[in-house]
Amino acid sequence: MRNNAYLFRLLAGHSADPHFRIGATAAQQTLRMAASSQHFRNWWQTRQSYGPLGLTNKWLARQGWQHTNLPWTWSHPLIQVVLTADPSTTTQQAAVAAAAAALPNFELHKVGDPSALGHHLREGWRAQRWAGFLRSNTRAAAALAPHYGSWSSVADRAKEASRAWNYVRMDLQAHVRAITTDQYISQLRLRSNQGLPPQPCAFCGALLPNRAHEWSCVALRTNSLPHPDLLFATLGWPRPNSRDDRDCLSDLAEVRKKVLALRYNK
Secondary structure, eight states: OOHHHHHHHHHHOGGGOHHHHHHHHHHHHHHHHHHHOHHHHGGGGTOTTSHHHHHHHHHHHHTTOEEOSSTTEEEETTTTEEEESOTTOOHHHHHHHHHHTTOSSOEEEETTOHHHHHHHHHHHHHHHHHHHHHHSSOHHHHHHTTTOOSGGGTHHHHHHHHHHHHHSOGGGHHHHHHHHTTOOOOHHHHHHHTTOOOOOOTTTOOSOOOHHHHTTOTTTOSSOOOOOSHHHHHHOOOOTTOHHHHHHHHHHHHHHHHHHHHHTTO
């Protein structure tokens, strides 16, 4: 998967991923059947590699869920959840399974509430996308990994960034998508990619027109709102309910629009 595809899929959302939607529907049906039927749970010993259970096992593994030493029970290290379809599983048993999976803190979810089960499956998918981005060989990932290494540290910001795709003007939406998925290419980066020596900023004459410069260039910016933190300065992800962050992100989209207009003579 391309490095920025992790972020694009994350912000586009689980509903735009047909592989997740189909797999989640099938997995939820299998897990709910197991939770309500002892006969179905007896399949654990003989049908783990084929049929509904086999498909569920494979799909959960692709989503980052790991088998524990308990039947019908999985853990997800990235979201600290132990999921069980066996109603006889106790909290004490789940704690042993969590310890074996190196989960110091965990939430035990017993399949039964369809909305809660769907939530955990979606959160596991989102955490996988963020972890994939952090493993990518990009400057943005290298800058953010030491400070935002867990999905929980960025979950609210990711949701706000996803909303931002639609609350800006129509002519800025593509630019906001590019900024929030690490697809911003500065004047300096473009020439480096082309194997060319640096040139001064075409707008103000600064010697090194990288992204940090362009996002603060007085000749490009139309407001002086600051970047509130490293996550915003890297990906433009706004803080929830922050009007300043939304306005600043819209301004950065205007910056990209100006840079591309000059680049492509539009």
